[in-house]
Amino acid sequence: MGIITISAANCKNCYRCVRFCPVKAISIRDDQARIEDKACIQCGICVNQCPQNAKQIQGGLEAVLRYRASGQPLLLSLAPSYSGAFEQSLTEIAAELLKRGFSLVEETAVGARIVAGEYRRLVAAQGDGGCLISSPCSVIINLVEKHYPRLLPHLTPVVSPMIAHGRLLKARWGPESRVIFAGPCIAKKEEAREPAVAGAIDAVLTFAELREFLASPELPPAQRPRSLAPNPDAGKGRWFPLPGGLLRAAGLAEGVLEQDILIVDGMEEVMAALEALAAGEIKPRLVEMLACKGGCIGGPFMPKAPVFPARRDRFITTLLSLEDGEHIAGREEIELGREFRVRPYQRIYPGEKKIRAILDAMGKTTPDKELNCGSCGYESCRDKAVAIAQGMAELEMCVPYMREKAENLASTIIDFTPNAILVVDAQLRIKEFNPAAEKLFKVMAEAVKERPLGMVMDETHFATVLNSRRPLQVKVEYPHLGIVTHQRLSYIEEEDLVLALIIDITDMERQKEAFATVKRETIAKAQEVIEKQMKVAQLIAGQLGETTAESKVLLTKLIQLVQEGGDENVLP
Ligand code: SF4
Ligand code: SF4
Known part of the structure; x- marks a missing residue:
């Protein structure tokens, strides 16, 4: 993973x-x-x-806590960019870490200084026409190994300052000690477990994780380990986080002709330089590359505040204030060489026919439809089509395509619904008038669109909805058209529009009227029968009277039923 x-x-x-x-x-x-x-x-x-x-x-904190619990000596290698991330001085940070179980806090710059010396030696030994790409930045190593394998022989075969320092610490304090590196870079987490250099660093923390650890409770004094004396010999190794810092630390900036040296930082510049190197367009003797713009101090895992220029300023102020310690580097013999491995990541580039088919499926049937808007995350529609062919992207990532699809669906619904749809704006001008509306109101959309609603119907209900911003349901008759409608009006706040769904209920109303007529006639007939029966009852009293009374009850019930049945046809 x-x-x-x-x-x-x-x-x-x-x-x-x-x-x-x-x-x-x-x-x-x-x-x-x-x-x-x-x-x-x-x-x-x-x-x-x-x-x-x-x-x-x-995360790396879990491992740190585990090592601390096991009683193994904890040594912290602190990346030189720390002063851009923390307000506290090195001494203050170290004091806090010692209270939380670390035995030693030392600058990774101690390792950087040794690495710088190795660069100086390699550049001096370099033959004519050679080109070295710096390798302290793990992202650059990953980039070359995976995406520019042809340039692998140019990676300087030297370990990074982190690995050099880890090896130094283990050589000095014993292999059982646990070296934790803290820095601004997540790529170091993988570098630490890379087979070529594994074993030098036991866990990697980002500065954010280190901050979290610093906020954790202190250990009781009795449980704190014995503190060890750090090596203050960081010197110009502290310059590494800045573009050009390696060259300065190695004393190479002055020794090589300007055009022999290339310093690039930030992924855009780095990739442009690698492309140019691969194409043979440039032939520097040494390229110093840092993946982050502005160097490690500008990295994505540095705190957002203070802003980059302020961070850089604080870093340089700290750097200039620190004095070199006694030069003790070299007392421990450590291996500085490193091998790299080709890890090519190759995607099969699809053929033109396949790309064309995908572009067509995205609706990019002609070049002018290739908007190259970048909303999908790719530079161009063509790049996106290639990514789809490679299984990296999906058709639906194209926002204009999806919008068009949604609009087509919406307009299909509007065009084919049997009900009239009208949309009017805040000035009661008609914005939408669908085919069902054309049929119902016997007028073509072109004749009324962008014209006042009053040309087609009374505006009163629409004005009410615009003012109240509340929905409304009404039955409206248009005698001149011979229609009766049920209208549902809604206010669309985002657009300040009124949407009306108009249902033609003329037939239903006619049926209701016919039913009402039948009902009226039935009731009249029943009343007539009752009256006749009552008259007969008055003439023939006695036993026949009971039968007549029953008939009256039955007929009265029938009248009630007819009346109730009529109510079921009232519109909701
Ligand atoms: S942007 Fe994210 S996914 Fe892409 S290379 Fe960098 S870390 Fe990996
Ligand atoms: S696609 Fe997902 S992971 Fe990528 S930026 Fe957007 S929300 Fe984050």
């Missing part, structure tokens, strides 16, 4: 992460975003961009 997971419940399928992922490693299937781990370079951009906080990062 990768280090980023997506909560299906939170993902609202907005495609923002697809848009921002520099290597398009996010697929959408069944209306859910999924990270394709084989393609993901762990830049973390999508985590930061998700407005729903749907992405979770594999």
Whole structure:
């Protein structure tokens, strides 16, 4: 499982992460975003961009608590960008961590300084025409290994400062000690378990996780481990988080001709540089690459406040205020070499026929219909069609296509419903007049659209709904057309419109009238029979009187039934 997971419940399928992922490693299937781990370079951009906080990062705190509980010495390697993320000084952070079970807090810059020396040596030994791509940034390694495997031989075969420092700490304090790295980068979580360098770092925390740990309760003094003396020998290794920092730390910035050196930061520049290198358009001797714009201080997992320039300012102020310690690097012998492996992520590029068929299915039947609006997360409709063919995207991600589909469905319903539909605006001008309305009011839509409603019917009920903003149901007769209608009027707040659904109830009204006539006649007949019976009863008194009384009861019931039956035809 990768280090980023997506909560299906939170993902609202907005495609923002697809848009921002520099290597398009996010697929959408069944209306859910999924990270394709084989393609993901762990830049973390999508985590930061998700407005729903749907992405979770594999946590490292659990491991730290486990190591602490087991009594193994906990050593913290603190990435040099810490001063951009924390207001406290290194000494203050270290003091708080010692109260919570750490034995040592040391700057990763100690490892960076040694790595910088190795770069200096390799550049000096480099033959003519060689090109080295810097490798302290794990995202750059992932990018080259997965997406630019041809450039793999150019990755500088040196471990990152994190790994160098982890090895240094273990060499000094014993292999049983647990080295925890804290930094601004989630890619370090995977780098720590990469087979080529595994064993140097036992857990990786983001600065946010470290902050969480710092907020946890202190250990009682009796349970705190003995503190160990940190190596203050970080020197210019502290410059690594800034673009050009590695070169400065290695003392290379002045030694190589300007055009031999390329410094790029941010995914856009990095990928452009890799493309140019792969195409042979540029031939620098050394390319320093940092995936995050502005270097690690600009990374997606640095706190949002203060803003980047203020963070950078604080970082540089801290950096200049720190003095170099005694130069003790090199006392421990550690392996600095590193191998990389090709992990190509290849997608089969579909043929033109397939792309064309998908574009057609999206309604992009002609080039002018290819809006290239980017709402699906892809640069162009064609890119999106390719992604669909590769199983990374779905047809329904095209917003204009879905809107058109919905509009077509809506207009089909409006066109084919047997009931008249009218829409009027706040000025009582007709905006919609469907074919059933044309038939009912015997006027063509073109003749009345955008014209006053009064041309077709009385405006009173529509004006009432506009003013009250409440729905209304009325029966309205149009004697000149020979029709009776039942009208349901609703106010549409978002558009300030009135929508009317008009049902022709003329036939129903006629049936009701015919039934009422029959009813009236039946009642009259029954009354007549009763009166006649009563007269006969008065003439023949005695035993016949009872029968007559029964007839009267029966006929009276019949009258009631007829009257009640008539009420069932009243409109709801
Ligand atoms: S950004 Fe990606 S993960 Fe977040 S809600 Fe949108 S589609 Fe889902
Ligand atoms: S971490 Fe980076 S590469 Fe991976 S899915 Fe997110 S944006 Fe894409």
